[in-house]
Amino acid sequence: MYKGLETFRAIVEYRAKQKPQERFIQFEQDSLTYQEWNENGNRAANLARGLGLGKGDTCAVMLPNGPEFLSIWLGLAKLGAMEVPINTAFKGDSLAYILNKAECKVLVVSAEWVERITAWKDELNHLEHIVVVGDSSKNTEEISTAFTWHSFDRLLMQADSTLPVEVDIQPDDPSVILFTSGTTGTSKGVVLSHRANFSVAKTACGLMNYGEDDRLFTVFPLFHVNARYTTVLVALLMDCDVVMHNRFSASKFWDICRREKITAFNFMGSMLTILMKQPERPEDAENPVKKAFGAPTPTEIYHDFQERFGVEISEVYGSTELGTVAANPAAAFRKGACGQVVPIYECEIHDDEGFPCPVGKSGEIVVRPKKPGIMFTEYYGNPEATVQSWKDLWFHTGDTGRMDEDGYLYFVDRKKDVIRRKGENISSYEVERVINNHPKIYESAIIGVPSELSEEEVLAVIVLKAGEGLEHEELLDFCQKRMAHFAVPRYLRVVEELPRNASQRVEKYKLRNEGVTEDTWDRELVGYQVER
Incomplete structure (x- = not known):
């Protein structure tokens, strides 16, 4: 698009010089002009450098969408540090795993999630500094002395917005470690330049x-x-x-x-x-x-x-x-x-x-x-x-x-969502497409559960539209007309909502872990017959 502007730092600085006072982004409450963003990025870079971060180091960011997230993103890009954005739904072992796996020395976190960190302080092997965005309801020094605590707002105001960040950043330098959504298990840190x-x-x-x-x-x-x-x-x-x-x-x-x-x-x-x-x-x-x-x-x-x-x-x-x-x-x-x-x-x-x-x-x-x-x-x-x-x-x-x-x-x-039943491969995606087309169903998730014979059986976890009721046999009658006999679910389970990550992907591994629950309906127990 623009020759020589193939790093995040370069493209933002270009726009800030070109149109400093124009709004770039509107959040639900706040907005940000190009100049504001670039200046806050300089502050964030100098803030991070003051905490010992340099090119090639990793810094975790656990924030909701907002100007603070954009400022940290830009600041780390100016410094050449690798940003590690963390899913804001993570807690416990999954959160500790990412902080340890990415060897993060610094974490920038919203005040509402501080206790998730302190609860696992003894499990964090690399973390030294925690920068809190927003007002914490507790005195962080009383919560834990395992880390050095900082106020993002205070540090940002103290940092210089004009001090140049003279770090050589090339297009092939790593910029971010994005951990995969983990819908099928442990996340992997994807390094992107x-x-x-x-x-x-x-x-x-x-x-x-x-x-x-x-x-x-x-x-x-x-x-x-x-x-x-x-x-x-x-x-x-x-x-x-x-x-x-x-x-x-x-x-x-x-x-x-x-x-x-x-x-x-x-x-x-x-x-x-x-x-x-x-x-x-x-x-x-x-x-x-x-x-x-x-x-x-x-x-x-x-x-x-x-x-x-x-x-x-x-x-x-x-x-x-x-x-x-x-x-x-x-x-x-x-x-x-x-x-x-x-x-x-x-x-x-x-x-x-x-x-x-x-x-x-x-x-x-x-x-x-x-x-x-x-x-x-x-x-x-x-x-x-x-x-x-x-x-x-x-x-x-x-x-x-x-x-x-x-x-x-x-x-x-x-591959992990393909269900193997009596020698046939069943696409959960294709079964979901049929079921989601039922006028009373809001959405569904199809998983394979162990069969008492061998391989797997098909379990449909469904969410009904508000105010709707649905007989199990009615749904199976609907399925029989629209899919192969071997793909028609054996088990049906109605839930209020499906578990999702922040990217709106259904976390099927959670449904698999639950398996056939007490409230799951089994067509074989009631003698429902699927025609071939």
């Missing part, structure tokens, strides 16, 4: 044809790729601005878009389905939003969603390690596919022995780059996992998929 981050943003810019007149809206957290590199960095590159909230509200979503004059948003998980299931309003299509992109796109509502809300939908497939691998733009959308592989990557489908699968046959999606530096560098402190992921010189995604004759990629499921 500035070049890799810019590659993600540039791909999004090209796919969505963003311009200066766009205003981007995100409800995703700044500890996630989506908000960081397909919203904030995209806006920096394209010279447009951002509206960022902390949570997704289906009932308020379109009113926010109208009030803020939003032209584009990103989606993940079941966000489109949830919006579609809101009560229809005469003014649904009267909004400024022109386009949206994300994954997965529910094929059953794809055309209806666009018609109802007047929004063009593009789909992508990718991961934290790779960024975007395949794109399915609205103008050439192929229903059911993730799209065609983007020009910067090669992609194949491999069988369990590592051989390429023929067209149409499912196998593991493997990927490798055509350009240097555009994907993750390593799993931090985990060389075994890094090497294992690169078996046969292909990066193994852990996803199953297939290719058609035109080179369109189709996602089938996570």
Whole structure:
């Protein structure tokens, strides 16, 4: 986009010189101009340097979306330190694991989560300084003397906003360690360089044809790729601005878009389905939003969603390690596919022995780059996992998929989410698509649970729409007409909500750990018959 501006520090400093007083981002309560952001970034860099951080060191950040998070992000980028954004839902062992694995000497944390740290103070091997954002309800010195405690506001005010941060930062230097969402178990620290981050943003810019007149809206957290590199960095590159909230509200979503004059948003998980299931309003299509992109796109509502809300939908497939691998733009959308592989990557489908699968046959999606530096560098402190992921010189995604004759990629499921029942492979994703289309169901999650015979049985965990009731047999009758007999769930369980991480992905490992509970309905116990 701009030659020589391929580090986060460089692009922000460029914008601050170009248009210092213009607003870049609007949060729910606060806003930030380019100059304010750059000056606070300088302060944050000098603050971090005062705590002993330098190029190559790691600093954890556990904050909600807000100006403080952006200031720390920029400050660490200016200093060349590696930022370690932490999921704000983490606590206990999962939180201690990340702080130890990433060898963090400093943690910047919101006051509301301070006690999560002190409760595990004896388990933290590297942490020396804790910088608290906001007013703590307790005197931190009384809570723990294991660390040196600091007030972020006080340190930021004392730090110099004009003192230059003269550190040589190159595009291939590591900028961030993003721990994978952990929906299938222990998280791995994905090390990404500035070049890799810019590659993600540039791909999004090209796919969505963003311009200066766009205003981007995100409800995703700044500890996630989506908000960081397909919203904030995209806006920096394209010279447009951002509206960022902390949570997704289906009932308020379109009113926010109208009030803020939003032209584009990103989606993940079941966000489109949830919006579609809101009560229809005469003014649904009267909004400024022109386009949206994300994954997965529910094929059953794809055309209806666009018609109802007047929004063009593009789909992508990718991961934290790779960024975007395949794109399915609205103008050439192929229903059911993730799209065609983007020009910067090669992609194949491999069988369990590592051989390429023929067209149409499912196998593991493997990927490798055509350009240097555009994907993750390593799993931090985990060389075994890094090497294992690169078996046969292909990066193994852990996803199953297939290719058609035109080179369109189709996602089938996570390998761990494929259910093996009586010799048949069942895609949990495809079963969920059918069940979610039932008019009384809000959303669902399909998991495999151990069978008393061998392999697995299918358990459907469902959330009903408000005020709805549903007979178990009614749902199975619905399923029988729409899926193979072997995929029809044996077990049904109704819950109020599904467990999710902050990226809105369902944490299926929690459901697997619970397994067949006392409130789970078993069709075999009541003699329900599935027709072949």
